[in-house]
Structure formats: structure tokens, C-alpha cells
Amino acid sequence: MPESIFNLKIFKGIDKNTIEEIVLSAPEKTFKAWELIFIQNTDSNWEAYIIKEWKLKVSINKKEVAILNSGDIVWEIALLNEEKRTATVEAITDTQVIILTLDMLIQMISNDNNTINNTIIERIEQNLENE
Secondary structure (H helix, E strand, O other): OOHHHHHOHHHOOOOHHHHHHHHHHOOEEEEOOOOEEEOOOOOOOOEEEEEEEOOEEEEEOOEEEEEEOOOOEEOHHHHOOOOOOOOEEEEOOOEEEEEEEHHHHHHHHHHOOOOOOHHHHHHHHHHHHHO
């Protein structure tokens, strides 16, 4: 597991052992090279992906804006709202990801003694109320 996973903002305030437990119990998925993962302006699937191995390309309006590597997270905002995708993401190589869901994020918040960013908690509560 890349060490950079422990420094992701989504895990701020959570001890390393808890993060490790969450990541090790999360499902994984492999995307083939050049496979589209998300397409700009489509609906959220309420999942975020932590890149375990290799790379993803992020494009907005068909213009490359970022390359994400092992240990980066993509689409954590999908865990917090129902907005359309703001970019297209595709695998550059065969890429293995760890899947985080809204339920997993809620579990992290409820089972941990540390505080995760209050804004994230408020956004989750607002979105759950709006369902």
C-alpha cells in the first residue's frame, strides 16, 4: 500500500491503523489501459477510487488537466453530493484502485474517535437529508 494513502485529506484525523483496516477491507477493481472510468457530465456512482497501482488521466472538456498516480484519490466529491461528474477520467495503463463508498465514509466517521473535517460531515448530512 503506498504510504501516500495515509496522507489523503479524506483520512485527515484518522489514525494509521484505522486507515489501514479500511483500505485493506475495501473492494478493489482493475481498469484496463485507456478504459474510461468516469465521463464528464454523467451522474455520480457514489464511489471514490484510491489509486493502488499505476496512473489515471483527468480531462476537462477533452483537455488533460492532471495525471494521478499511486496513492492519489479520484472523485471523493462523489461521496458527498449528487452533482454531475466535472471531468473525464481514464486509465493510462492497467490501473488497480481501491473503492471507497459513502457507507464506508460514514462508518469511518462513526467508528473513529478523531474528528474528520467538519465540512465533510455537514455535506454528508445535508445530502442524506435531501435523498
